[in-house]
Amino acid sequence: MRWLAVADGRGRSSRWPPGRPPRAGRHIGGRVITDRTSTEMDGHPVDTLEQRFWFQVRQGPDRVAIRESDHQLTYGELGERVARVASALHDQGVREGDHVGVCLGRGSDLLAVLLGIWSVGAAYVPMDSKNPATRLAFMAVDVRLRCVVAGPGTGRALAEVTVPVVDGATLLAAAPRIDTGGVGRPGDIAYIIYTSGSTGQPKGVAVTHRNLASFIDATAELLPAAAHQRVLFSTPLSFDIAGLEIFLPLTRGGTCVVAPQTWLMNSRSLAELISSAQPSLVQATPTGWRLLLDAGVRITAGQTLLCGGEDLPRALAAELAGLPAVAYNMYGPTEATIWSTAWRIDGDEVCIGGPMRHATVHVLDDDLNPTDEGELYIGGPAVAEGYYNRRELTARHFLPDPWSPVPGARMYATGDIVRRRGADLVWLHRRDSQVKLHGVRIELGEIEAVAVEVPGVSAAVALIHDDALHLFVAASVIAGAVPVSAEDVVRRVVGALRDRLPASMHPREVRVLDALPLSANGKVDRGSLARRVAA
16 A cells, blocks of 8 residues: 655654545644554454454354343344444434543443444543543543443433433434444544543543554464453453453454443452353453452463553462463553553562563663663554643653654653563552552542642642552642631542542542651652551
8 A cells, every 4th residue: 555654743754545634633642653554354454443343243143242141142233233323323423533432331232332433433432420520521521522322320420511412222222224344444543541640630542443453463462362262341441451351352253251330349249250151361450359369269270360450469479370370460551552561470470571562662761771770661553642632741751762663653651660670571660650559540640739729728749558458549738828727628628539530539538737748859758648647
């Protein structure tokens, strides 16, 4: 195929096929993806996961695509549902390049909606109904949603959203009237997922079909072929690792084993499901695995286990290594599309391993020179387009990759400090205030930014505290010049955080201090604050 080269406004060259220029109004770091990949299935080129799904529908319509509680859907039945959703969305005015919010519980309906959105060339945006209404309303405006597909019980969460809200059941009841399959292109956005932002507002990471397909291909290559056959879907859609649980099986003719939405916080029920259904692939955070093991989950030979999203304790690594299954410690930021490195767990030794096939890793010093211990930068085809509508932020974190042979390629600055150990990497710490709490990425700066906007608060510091039983968020604030009691300050701060931030970011403790402890160089002494919380 012939390509056209065009400058992207920052001195680099971007390319796209003739007749397929970037869409007007699409601002994601001011760039266009430069590389193009495709996969062949049965001799036919397949460029996106949506196309691969339809390939599986044609090849094996009677195979089981989804197993949920006491019923199942074949690929043919799921394909019919996807076609209904696509037709109904088209009737709602959704077109190629649009963004559609998804506020549905986990289940077969959710999977049909995601694939239906792709089948009209649009991208999906996960919207967790447990988030504050103000946060969901911000996302709807920030990402310019065309509409939101919602399920029962979400009216309160979506009360402040100003775009049309469409009932998911109505979409599934529509008659299929349009052709589906093959609408999207590799460089189109597949989904935009929001992560915590240090400035007090979340930021949307735009992931293309190419990014996601390259990740799925690399994962399929890493794992035994049997792992693709029955994959447990137990992760909320707003956590990007759900993409592996959904699209790995459905693009390879496997079965997606759906854990009921009501079991989200019930580790014993989930352990019973895993023990009975025996999915070939199960992934969870270290916290999740600890709960499942304590609940008596039964793991057998032939299963593959993925563990990631948090620092892996040595004791848990040893316990996972002792199971009859194959277990991997996974690492990866949302900006590099789910997982980027993998380490096969074989004892209590812990590292994040080496790069998967779709990723390259660079350990660099502050001058961007290679070093044995420094910040981790990730390159390769899975590096996302950037932060939606955040040009400056994208330019700051997505840098030109001088080691890539692909013109215009970039690498993502993770903020993680690592050390090389042969071909593998050992994670050491963060260089900023970003933390992981139960697998959820949290920018402590976002909590602090919301708190200081509260009348009567002049400064705020948030931190993660470990009381030997649980990790939790704690916040310390300084009262301002406005004469307000400490109790009133705490009430206002707690109220503001509940109104604007997800529950995972709510501090368990809020303290009012006369002054923040400072180190010798004048910075906040977070260690001293942590000791005060522990006292």
